[in-house]
Amino acid sequence: MQTAIAAIFVFLLVVLLHEFGHFAVAKLVGVKVNEFSIGMGPKLLQKTKGDTQYTLRLLPIGGYCKMEGEDENSDDPKSFSNVSPLSRIAVVVAGAFMNFVLAFIVLSIVSFNTGTPTTTIGEIIENSPAEESGLLPGDKIIKINNMDIDSWDNLSDNISKSNPENVLGIDIIRKNKEHTIEIMPEIEDGRAIIGIIPAYEKSVSSAFKGGAKNTVMFIQLMVDFLKSLFQGKVTTNDLSGPVGVISEIGKAANSGITNLLFLLGFISVNLGFFNLLPIPALDGGRIIFLLLEILRGKPIDPDKEGLVHFIGFVLLISLMLVVTYKDLIRINIF
Numbered sequence: 001m002q003t004a005i006a007a008i009f010v011f012l013l014v015v016l017l018h019e020f021g022h023f024a025v026a027k028l029v030g031v032k033v034n035e036f037s038i039g040m041g042p043k044l045l046q047k048t049k050g051d052t053q054y055t056l057r058l059l060p061i062g063g064y065c066k067m068e069g070e071d072e073n074s075d076d077p078k079s080f081s082n083v084s085p086l087s088r089i090a091v092v093v094a095g096a097f098m099n100f101v102l103a104f105i106v107l108s109i110v111s112f113n114t115g116t117p118t119t120t121i122g123e124i125i126e127n128s129p130a131e132e133s134g135l136l137p138g139d140k141i142i143k144i145n146n147m148d149i150d151s152w153d154n155l156s157d158n159i160s161k162s163n164p165e166n167v168l169g170i171d172i173i174r175k176n177k178e179h180t181i182e183i184m185p186e187i188e189d190g191r192a193i194i195g196i197i198p199a200y201e202k203s204v205s206s207a208f209k210g211g212a213k214n215t216v217m218f219i220q221l222m223v224d225f226l227k228s229l230f231q232g233k234v235t236t237n238d239l240s241g242p243v244g245v246i247s248e249i250g251k252a253a254n255s256g257i258t259n260l261l262f263l264l265g266f267i268s269v270n271l272g273f274f275n276l277l278p279i280p281a282l283d284g285g286r287i288i289f290l291l292l293e294i295l296r297g298k299p300i301d302p303d304k305e306g307l308v309h310f311i312g313f314v315l316l317i318s319l320m321l322v323v324t325y326k327d328l329i330r331i332n333i334f
Contacts, residue, residue, distance in 0.1 A: 280311060
């Protein structure tokens, strides 16, 4: 039950925010939105305001934004096809943009909950070079080998990339006084360490920085994944479909709300990034056709574009079925 509730929470939030992005910008540029739905399946409630019917549907697994003239010909001056190509691109991009915004927000919450590592020492590992050198909890590291230190990542990189055969000169502030301590690092898992654990701080500004950093990190992971894909290093065994994602959501939910939010941020970045890929049937595929329309000075034949998107949709569904089958085998459901 916990897995089901967590999966509904994640999918509803990620998909609904994506569709809300389309909806908000469509309204902004004057596109008529026929329906904005929370949930899928049979209709439970509905309310009409202006041109739009707002509905609540039975299955809480996302939602959708149905725009006039999005997938069919329409003579309505407020139809999707009758606004400028740049306005249509803005509408299409807005869904992925909202996924990145959602990721930034939830990852900022995660960063606030866990705290941000500082350059102040929180703990000294027993029998470590740091303990033997005389470093103490509360010491603030400001320089390593005369290089200024302004973050824990910076501090960690400087230590791990240092020559383990050379002594490190570490400048600290202790009780408002500067001291220099020399430490001979040791090697663990192929990198130099001195045996310190940072103190953590909780603040809104550091939480936003952590949220932005993790969002960018996830985007970079997706870019690296694409590179591996083109290099032939990725197979269907490295992909996960809805079943695999739900399984991971269940594990994260069992580990606590912070882990669940972290996974939510990752999934939201994945959805936004994947949707922007220039693949037919995805938002990125639609953007390609809109860019071609700008270059040509006239739209692509709607029937031809529809056929391309249909073929892309069939291929994506086929891939999803293969990946889902492998997910079922991976989790031993048979």
